[in-house]
Amino acid sequence: MERRKVDILCVQETRWKGSKARSIGAGFKLFYYGVDSKRNGVGVVLKEEFVRNVLEVKRVSDRVMSLKLEIEGVMLNVVSGYAPQVGCELEEKERFWSELDEVMERIPTGERVVIGADFNGHVGEGNTGDEEVMGKFGVKERNLEGQMVVDFAKRMDMGVVNTYFQKREEHRVTYKSGGRRTQVDYILCRRGNLKEISDCKVVVGESVARQHRMVVCRMTLMVCKKKRSKIEIEKKTKWWKLKKEECCEEFRQKLRQALGGQVVLPDNWETTAEVIRETGRKVLGVSSGRRKEDKETWWWNEEVQDSIQRKRLAKKKWDMDRTEENRQEYKELQRRV
Numbered sequence: 001m002e003r004r005k006v007d008i009l010c011v012q013e014t015r016w017k018g019s020k021a022r023s024i025g026a027g028f029k030l031f032y033y034g035v036d037s038k039r040n041g042v043g044v045v046l047k048e049e050f051v052r053n054v055l056e057v058k059r060v061s062d063r064v065m066s067l068k069l070e071i072e073g074v075m076l077n078v079v080s081g082y083a084p085q086v087g088c089e090l091e092e093k094e095r096f097w098s099e100l101d102e103v104m105e106r107i108p109t110g111e112r113v114v115i116g117a118d119f120n121g122h123v124g125e126g127n128t129g130d131e132e133v134m135g136k137f138g139v140k141e142r143n144l145e146g147q148m149v150v151d152f153a154k155r156m157d158m159g160v161v162n163t164y165f166q167k168r169e170e171h172r173v174t175y176k177s178g179g180r181r182t183q184v185d186y187i188l189c190r191r192g193n194l195k196e197i198s199d200c201k202v203v204v205g206e207s208v209a210r211q212h213r214m215v216v217c218r219m220t221l222m223v224c225k226k227k228r229s230k231i232e233i234e235k236k237t238k239w240w241k242l243k244k245e246e247c248c249e250e251f252r253q254k255l256r257q258a259l260g261g262q263v264v265l266p267d268n269w270e271t272t273a274e275v276i277r278e279t280g281r282k283v284l285g286v287s288s289g290r291r292k293e294d295k296e297t298w299w300w301n302e303e304v305q306d307s308i309q310r311k312r313l314a315k316k317k318w319d320m321d322r323t324e325e326n327r328q329e330y331k332e333l334q335r336r337v
Contacts, residue, residue: 002026004203006216007047010080010116013209014041019059023048031067033059042080064099068111074221077107081117086145097148104156112221113158115188118212121145122182123160130154133191135164139172139183153188161187161200161217171201177211185215196220235286237277247284255279307337 001009011030017037024030027048034041040062046054046069055075056068066079081100084092100115107113124142127134133153138160142150153160162172162183174185187200200217241247258275311333318326 001028001045001047004206004214004216006214007050008078008114009045009214010078011043011045012041012080012082012118013039014043015039016041016043021057031057031065033062033065035062040082042082044078044080058103060099060103063096064103066103071221072223074223075108075111076221077111077113079103079113079115079117081115081119083117083119083121083145083148085120086143093145093148097152100152101155112193113188113190114219115158115186116215117188118185119145119149120184121147121149122184123149123163123186127163133158134160137166137172138163139169139181149186157191158188159191159194161189161194161197162215164194164197165200167201170204174202174213174215175211176213185212187215187217189219196222235288237280237286238284239280241284251279251283254283304337307333311337 001007011032014030014032014034015037016032016034019033021029021031024045028045029048029051030043030045031054032041032043042063042065044065044067046067050069050071053069053071054067055070057065058067059065063082063084064079066077069076069078079100081096083096104113122140122143123134123138123146125136125138125140127136127138130150133150149160152158162174169181172183173181175182189197196219198218198220200215203214203216206214242251255276258279259272311330314326314330314333318330
């Protein structure tokens with residue numbers, strides 16, 4: 001992970017019994033779950049800088065677990081899965097898919113999901129009839145277990161990421177043993193987030209186990225910053241300027257000119273009203289339309305306003321007649337305010 005600059009890694013067949021998290025060196029931490037030290041077990045390894053971003057860890061079984069992280073306001077769910085092998089009982093396979101379905105159903109649709117799993121199945125090369133969930137670049141022919149992967153992707157509206165990138169077969173094969181070369185390990189994400197993935201391939205020469213190879217994808221989370229909605233406020237004519245005599249006189253003159261010099265208003269009121277409004281906008285101007293912040297606070301009530309008004313009147317009274325009685329009245333009202 002350190003050498004290949006991998007931040008998050010889903011691992012299977014950990015074969016560690018217990019439900020814990022432990023540092024494994026080089027600045028990485030493993031969250032894992034297993035019930036038997038001889039078989040199965042799943043885990044997720046995180047770069048330690050992301051450990052503090054973990055909000056929730058769900059250990060469903062020794063085949064399915066998930067982590068929820070918050071990265072720059074984006075909720076990212078990482079699911080590690082380990083499907084039963086081809087020779088296992090059908091009941092065990094159905095239990096695995098049921099657990100995976102349950103994990104997915106509990107994740108809100110607006111959150112990112114990335115599944116890194118050993119599905120022990122071949123989705124196959126080509127995508128005829130399944131174009132909505134996979135690309136053309138699988139390996140060999142599809143088997144029953146691979147069909148289960150495709151059916152799951154359709155149920156959950158996800159894409160099989162490996163199959164969308166055209167690579168040499170060496171960079172698509174995830175499992176090599178003797179003469180067998182197959183693809184059983186996959187990365188899945190929501191179809192709507194496929195655009196965030198710029199590359200996906202098998203890393204050759206970095207095997208943790210001798211047969212399995214690491215599948216790596218490069219994903220860039222798109223953080224959408226919400227824009228503050230701008231409320232359109234009607235621009236108002238500054239009619240209050242008519243209180244000034246010079247503005248009032250200018251308005252009268254301009255209005256007479258607009259009405260063709262008539263002193264008596266025309267009978268058609270709608271036309272006349274529009275002329276008056278247009279003249280007002282030209283002569284008096286209009287407001288900017290920006291909302292002014294409400295500077296009043298919770299304590300600015302009628303009682304306070306009434307008290308301030310009485311204090312002002314008392315101040316005027318004292319200014320006119322500087323008696324001790326008027327002074328005391330003003331001071332008392334001031335204290336009350």
